[in-house]
Amino acid sequence: MKNIALVGAGRGGSALLPILNRYPDIKVLWVAEKDSSAPGLKIAKELGIPITLNYMDLLLIKGLDMIINLTGDPLITSELEKENKEGIDILGGLGARLLWDLVYTEKKREEKLYKKLELAVVKLNDMKNYLENILEHSADMIITTDTDMNIVSFNKGAEKILGYKREDVIGTHIKEIWFDKDAQRELMEKVIKEGDVSSYETRFVTKGDGYIYISLTLSQLKDDSNKVIGTVGISKDITEKKKLEKELIESNQELENFVYTVSHDLKAPLRTIDGFATILLDDYKDKLDKDGRHYLARIRNAASHMGRLIRDLLELSRIGKVTNPHTRVSVLDILNKVKEVLRYNLEDNKAELNIVSSLPSIRCDRVRMVQMLSNLISNAIKFVDKNKTPKIEIGYKDKKTHYEFYVKDNGIGIESEYLSTIFDIFHRLHNSEEYGGTGIGLTIVKRIIELHNGNIWVKSKIGEGSTFYFIIPKD
Amino acid sequence: MDSKFINILIVEDNPDHIIFTKEALEENGVVHEIYVVEDGQEALDYLYQKGKYIDKEKSPRPGLILLDIKLPKVDGMEVLRQLKSDPDLKSIPVILLTTSSRDEEIAEGYLCGANSYVTKPVNLDEFIEKIRNIKLYWVITNSLPK
Numbered sequence: 001m002k003n004i005a006l007v008g009a010g011r012g013g014s015a016l017l018p019i020l021n022r023y024p025d026i027k028v029l030w031v032a033e034k035d036s037s038a039p040g041l042k043i044a045k046e047l048g049i050p051i052t053l054n055y056m057d058l059l060l061i062k063g064l065d066m067i068i069n070l071t072g073d074p075l076i077t078s079e080l081e082k083e084n085k086e087g088i089d090i091l092g093g094l095g096a097r098l099l100w101d102l103v104y105t106e107k108k109r110e111e112k113l114y115k116k117l118e119l120a121v122v123k124l125n126d127m128k129n130y131l132e133n134i135l136e137h138s139a140d141m142i143i144t145t146d147t148d149m150n151i152v153s154f155n156k157g158a159e160k161i162l163g164y165k166r167e168d169v170i171g172t173h174i175k176e177i178w179f180d181k182d183a184q185r186e187l188m189e190k191v192i193k194e195g196d197v198s199s200y201e202t203r204f205v206t207k208g209d210g211y212i213y214i215s216l217t218l219s220q221l222k223d224d225s226n227k228v229i230g231t232v233g234i235s236k237d238i239t240e241k242k243k244l245e246k247e248l249i250e251s252n253q254e255l256e257n258f259v260y261t262v263s264h265d266l267k268a269p270l271r272t273i274d275g276f277a278t279i280l281l282d283d284y285k286d287k288l289d290k291d292g293r294h295y296l297a298r299i300r301n302a303a304s305h306m307g308r309l310i311r312d313l314l315e316l317s318r319i320g321k322v323t324n325p326h327t328r329v330s331v332l333d334i335l336n337k338v339k340e341v342l343r344y345n346l347e348d349n350k351a352e353l354n355i356v357s358s359l360p361s362i363r364c365d366r367v368r369m370v371q372m373l374s375n376l377i378s379n380a381i382k383f384v385d386k387n388k389t390p391k392i393e394i395g396y397k398d399k400k401t402h403y404e405f406y407v408k409d410n411g412i413g414i415e416s417e418y419l420s421t422i423f424d425i426f427h428r429l430h431n432s433e434e435y436g437g438t439g440i441g442l443t444i445v446k447r448i449i450e451l452h453n454g455n456i457w458v459k460s461k462i463g464e465g466s467t468f469y470f471i472i473p474k475d
Numbered sequence: 476m477d478s479k480f481i482n483i484l485i486v487e488d489n490p491d492h493i494i495f496t497k498e499a500l501e502e503n504g505v506v507h508e509i510y511v512v513e514d515g516q517e518a519l520d521y522l523y524q525k526g527k528y529i530d531k532e533k534s535p536r537p538g539l540i541l542l543d544i545k546l547p548k549v550d551g552m553e554v555l556r557q558l559k560s561d562p563d564l565k566s567i568p569v570i571l572l573t574t575s576s577r578d579e580e581i582a583e584g585y586l587c588g589a590n591s592y593v594t595k596p597v598n599l600d601e602f603i604e605k606i607r608n609i610k611l612y613w614v615i616t617n618s619l620p621k
Contacts, residue, residue, distance in 0.1 A: 263574070264545065264574040267574045267595070267597060268489055268492070268574065270597045271491070271492060271495070271595060271596075271597050271599070271602075272489075272491040272492070274597050274598055274599050275491060275492075275494070275495045275498075275599040275602075276491070278598075278599040278600060279498070279599070300598075303597055303598075304597055304598055306597070307596070307597030307598065310597075
């Protein structure tokens, strides 16, 4: 333990006193100062250090080890040294000056550090306010809970969307405002145990006992030690979207019913037309001349063409509506089924079908895939120069994320200006006497490919044939 | 041959289609006794031998019913439902006739107890062919309850 006394409680003293006070093995016993307004006096008083006006008194203190002269006055140091009988160390002049400088810079450094720290705290506060502001004023609903599912915070977005004041809901259990209670329990337990859930659609209770649809992303809230302390949920109001979805489903249903009714009602008179034309041709053929029979035959042709149109339209309206489960099917199996479906068509036209060996398997609606390839292949058989036999080649390329299949023919080809429009409904490039058809087949093909998240396009040269490419994603 | 001769009830509201169905049934085969009613309520009256069908001689119980689904008053599916839940009538084979080939409708038809299902094509020849097949199965191959 060192016992010390100071001469001077000005700037030096006031800086040195608190520093010395921090060291447990240094004790300041007295301070000498003439000027009663010196700043260090107040500090000395606070620390309980006695003060004397006369520095020479310090030499009388028992057990004093050192006197430090902080006044910078060499006369005081020499006067003290002259009367020093007890062997007390007298530090003055350069030594005290050095100490003073040391203490002063230390203090400055401390002040600087403190300033920096203060600045950091201010910045941190700003950042906290900034983040709080974002959360608070977000148009999205942001609600946090503790692990017992009690609401801890409730932002302005939540107030606006649900209609409650935050003070009314903070502290209450989240289930009070969650409409689908079972979903709430299940979902929150899952999040606390396993982690985040995103874009989950559910319903919340609004003030006045209504409800709204929300899309909720729920995450764990963790403390510094990574312990789960609750949840934070960010939600969007999707009531409008839900309403539109419902309307869309209803109007699709209406449309389907409409198409069904129309096709039914259109088919009935058609059947009458064809029926009586047939009876006339069969039972009254002797009473009709060649022209009469020809006209009746044309009536029957037109009726059956319209029948096909109605059938294809109905089919188109049902793609996407009636879907079979997607299963893993080998493309070769699909093509074998297509061959079965088109057997007579292939035989009658002596069509050659070359399929590359080792085709992959794809996940698809098998029935629709058969329909799609049947349409493409029967087109390839149909659109061939009259004096040629159809040659069709089917193969694929394995691309990283998808398979690219092709159906190549030796047909009449498609003029480049029509390549982009041939998938459009009712788009026909030939009159029905040259090549029959409804103009719906390729639209059905495209719709089926799109239902499989794929894409289809065609390359062609007049007189040399066309190649249809389509891609199907791997899983 | 006698056991193959049956009464057939056609339930159909379109007069033209009645002609075609009769034409198809009478195509170079056994001539059957054909009875026609034009809406669902009449069909039920006929089958339960009520109202103008009270005379059992003139309106005998059919051995086969060709039933259109879209009918005025009581629709075909309802007629089928009532018919198949009646212990006396449920053994009569019912062939549903329809314009659509909607899967849901076909499924519902079978669920209600339809024995067969014919989509009416536009082409009369095709229709005659289909009815011929139906006849072959239900009238000639199958032995029907009298």
